[in-house]
Amino acid sequence: xxxxxxxxxxxVLLATTFSQQVTLRMIQVFTSPLRTKILEEIxxxxxxxxxxxxxxxxxxxxxxxxxxxxxxxSAEEPLDIVEVGDWSLSALASMGKLLSLEPYLAKSExxxxxxxxxxxxxRTYKGTAYLLPNALYVKTLFYRPDIxxxxxxxxxxxxxxxxLQYCRALTKPEIGQYGFNFRGKGYPTAFIDIVMTSFFDDxxxxxxxxxxxxxxxxxxxxxxxxxxxxxxxxxxAPKDSINWGFDxxxxxxxxxITPYLFQDPDTVGLLKELMKEGTYKTAPLPIGKGGKAYPxxxxxxxxxxxxxxxxxxxxxxxxxxxxPEINAYWCRxxxxxxxxxxxxxxxPYFKSEVFAGWRAMFDDPKHYQFTKYPLDNEAWSExxxxxxxxxxxxxxxxxxxxxxxxxxxxxWKKAGLGK
Amino acid sequence: MKKLWVVLMLLPTFSLVFLLNLYPLVRxxxxxxxxxxxxxxxxxxxxxxxxxxTILRDPNFPxxxxxxxxWIAWSVSLQFIFGLILALLLEKPFKGRGAYMGFVFYxxxxxxxxxxxxxxWLLNGQFGVVxxxxxxxxxxxxxxxxxxxxxxxxxxxILVNVWYGIPFxxxxxxxxxxxxxxxxxxxxxxxxxxxxxRLFGITLPYIRPTVxxxxxxxxxxxMNFPDIIYGMTRGGPAGVTTILSVQxxxxxxxxxxxxxxxxxxxxxxxxxxAFAVVYLSLLEKGEFEL
Numbered sequence: 184x185x186x187x188x189x190x191x192x193x194x195v196l197l198a199t200t201f202s203q204q205v206t207l208r209m210i211q212v213f214t215s216p217l218r219t220k221i222l223e224e225i226x227x228x229x230x231x232x233x234x235x236x237x238x239x240x241x242x243x244x245x246x247x248x249x250x251x252x253x254x255x256x257s258a259e260e261p262l263d264i265v266e267v268g269d270w271s272l273s274a275l276a277s278m279g280k281l282l283s284l285e286p287y288l289a290k291s292e293x294x295x296x297x298x299x300x301x302x303x304x305x306r307t308y309k310g311t312a313y314l315l316p317n318a319l320y321v322k323t324l325f326y327r328p329d330i331x332x333x334x335x336x337x338x339x340x341x342x343x344x345x346x347l348q349y350c351r352a353l354t355k356p357e358i359g360q361y362g363f364n365f366r367g368k369g370y371p372t373a374f375i376d377i378v379m380t381s382f383f384d385d386x387x388x389x390x391x392x393x394x395x396x397x398x399x400x401x402x403x404x405x406x407x408x409x410x411x412x413x414x415x416x417x418x419x420a421p422k423d424s425i426n427w428g429f430d431x432x433x434x435x436x437x438x439x440i441t442p443y444l445f446q447d448p449d450t451v452g453l454l455k456e457l458m459k460e461g462t463y464k465t466a467p468l469p470i471g472k473g474g475k476a477y478p479x480x481x482x483x484x485x486x487x488x489x490x491x492x493x494x495x496x497x498x499x500x501x502x503x504x505x506x507p508e509i510n511a512y513w514c515r516x517x518x519x520x521x522x523x524x525x526x527x528x529x530x531p532y533f534k535s536e537v538f539a540g541w542r543a544m545f546d547d548p549k550h551y552q553f554t555k556y557p558l559d560n561e562a563w564s565e566x567x568x569x570x571x572x573x574x575x576x577x578x579x580x581x582x583x584x585x586x587x588x589x590x591x592x593x594x595w596k597k598a599g600l601g602k
Numbered sequence: 603m604k605k606l607w608v609v610l611m612l613l614p615t616f617s618l619v620f621l622l623n624l625y626p627l628v629r630x631x632x633x634x635x636x637x638x639x640x641x642x643x644x645x646x647x648x649x650x651x652x653x654x655x656t657i658l659r660d661p662n663f664p665x666x667x668x669x670x671x672x673w674i675a676w677s678v679s680l681q682f683i684f685g686l687i688l689a690l691l692l693e694k695p696f697k698g699r700g701a702y703m704g705f706v707f708y709x710x711x712x713x714x715x716x717x718x719x720x721x722x723w724l725l726n727g728q729f730g731v732v733x734x735x736x737x738x739x740x741x742x743x744x745x746x747x748x749x750x751x752x753x754x755x756x757x758x759x760i761l762v763n764v765w766y767g768i769p770f771x772x773x774x775x776x777x778x779x780x781x782x783x784x785x786x787x788x789x790x791x792x793x794x795x796x797x798x799x800r801l802f803g804i805t806l807p808y809i810r811p812t813v814x815x816x817x818x819x820x821x822x823x824x825m826n827f828p829d830i831i832y833g834m835t836r837g838g839p840a841g842v843t844t845i846l847s848v849q850x851x852x853x854x855x856x857x858x859x860x861x862x863x864x865x866x867x868x869x870x871x872x873x874x875x876a877f878a879v880v881y882l883s884l885l886e887k888g889e890f891e892l
Binding site for chain 1: 640642858
């Protein structure tokens with residue numbers, strides 16, 4: 184027995200000294216079973232190309248992922264690669280625990296092929312890139328031609344007025360048919376803003392909540408008009424949608440209750456599983472009274488911790504992840520817009536009809552002006568909570584739209600935005 | 603020498619309690635006086651009572667307190683009443699009792715958050731099963747927005763909490779019921795006492811200590827139990843289901859403001875402590891009977 188144990192010990196010792204395995208620890212934010220599977224496949228490919236390297240993927244539930252990452256990174260717990268999204272970039276970068284990727288980017292081929300706006304997005308925080316974006320998120324209009332054509336609207340609405348008109352015509356509560364797919368709960372901010380800002384023609388390209396003259400949009404009479412319009416849209420949605428988050432929205436779209444939906448490209452990944460091809464399409468966001476619509480460029484990617492012991496190896500993985508083939512696979516399976524121009528050429532999928540909405544918006548800068556949220560403002564996260572509850576109060580008739588706008592204006596003034 | 607041993611023997615327990623209970627409590631108390639958000643995790647600064655001021659000045663705070671009271675009062679009293687009924691029904695052996703007990707106690711084994719999500723779909727105002735059944739049975743014509751209508755939202759989350767909490771009372775009370783000496787019932791039967799006379803004359807007085815402690819435990823538990831509400835409404839619509847512990851989660855998850863959340867936690871602790879002291883001293887004095 185003793186002999187056996189000694190032998191066993193020797194084998195283990197030999198194995199560990201000769202293998203010299205390097206383990207990279209990587210954490211994702213937007214965890215879902217589908218996404219985890221895709222990530223694991225990409226990791227397996229990387230490990231096959233790099234013997235002796237192992238990547239350990241940590242997948243906390245999405246609800247608590249940001250907090251977990253903030254705490255892990257601030258305590259310098261062993262992590263090499265961290266998922267960074269537009270919403271968490273400033274918080275993570277301001278801790279000083281993210282590595283500047285500028286030296287790597289200077290040597291890399293990748294930036295040459297970036298879609299316009301990607302490099303600027305990566306450099307959101309103080310002009311330095313702290314992440315390598317691998318996916319873009321822009322909201323567009325999803326619609327169900329199979330349902331809307333029954334009511335005489337085979338084509339998507341081009342303007343907000345048309346959208347409201349179509350939605351009203353569709354709404355028949357007695358048979359469970361409604362128009363607009365409303366988002367009431369869980370970060371409804373972007374949904375409110377798409378409609379409200381479309382009444383403006385002078386939004387600051389650097390800030391969604393400022394006009395070009397530097398004043399807050401909430402004090403402009405057009406904001407009230409836009410907000411009232413948004414309430415009209417709510418009337419063509421089930422009352423219950425005040426309590427709807429992402430899951431309920433997708434459910435209502437798939438079942439056809441509300442065939443007009445504003446959503447991000449990652450919804451495509453889900454719809455592909457749940458619906459037949461051709462029963463859903465995308466179209467550019469409807470244009471409002473201001474003659475424009477103001478989408479924002481959301482992004483996510485991987486960053487490297489400043490205290491990582493394997494920075495070069497981590498960068499190698501990031502570059503691998505962004506190589507055209509992998510990036511195409513990632514964006515196609517998960518449902519995001521690729522950051523690399525070459526992907527749009529090599530992969531016919533991104534030329535298909537499902538992407539018509541985004542293509543039309545990218546090709547029409549006159550009507551679609553990209554802008555940014557004040558994500559680096561410390562008040563941003565509190566804003567999401569305030570925006571959600573005050574909006575719900577307005578929808579329930581407990582607060583006048585005028586008062587909501589006043590509350591919002593005061594909030595941002597206190598947070599140092601606007602003149 | 604003997605004393606030293608006692609201290610040594612107590613040390614492991616004490617250090618565990620200190621590490622797992624006292625330290626977080628003290629640390630939370632300290633954080634509640636700091637400005638600690640996700641933007642300054644590494645260099646918090648002391649701000650005195652500013653966090654408490656923010657909370658007390660919040661125009662929604664009185665309503666959150668009121669919601670908390672409503673949530674606790676209805677949840678605990680209904681859980682207790684139905685738990686007692688269930689325990690009384692289960693007291694006498696019958697065929698298949700074990701399987702039946704396993705069945706009705708099952709909700710207790712699930713996670714609160716999962717239950718919240720489950721019921722949020724069941725009660726969905728558009729495609730929920732509950733609405734579908736009610737419409738098909740012709741009780742209602744249009745689906746009810748159980749979670750989106752401010753008149754029903756609080757009631758809905760309370761009913762789910764009651765459904766979830768009945769097994770706890772049933773288990774505790776059943777154990778207590780089984781300790782009541784049979785002779786007392788026999789004597790009462792000979793004296794010709796009816797069901798309610800036996801219930802109020804023998805059963806309840808005998809199990810009073812269990813009732814007192816389970817209700818106290820339960821109130822503390824329910825007050826610190828945001829899972830169901832968070833899974834179902836996140837405190838909405840427009841804050842009508844926001845209780846203190848849900849507000850605490852919202853402050854952490856939305857605002858990423860850990861100082862403010864800790865201050866809320868301290869307030870919850872203070873309220874519970876005050877309540878426990880008053881509750882227990884009133885019981886001691888025999889001010890009210892259970």
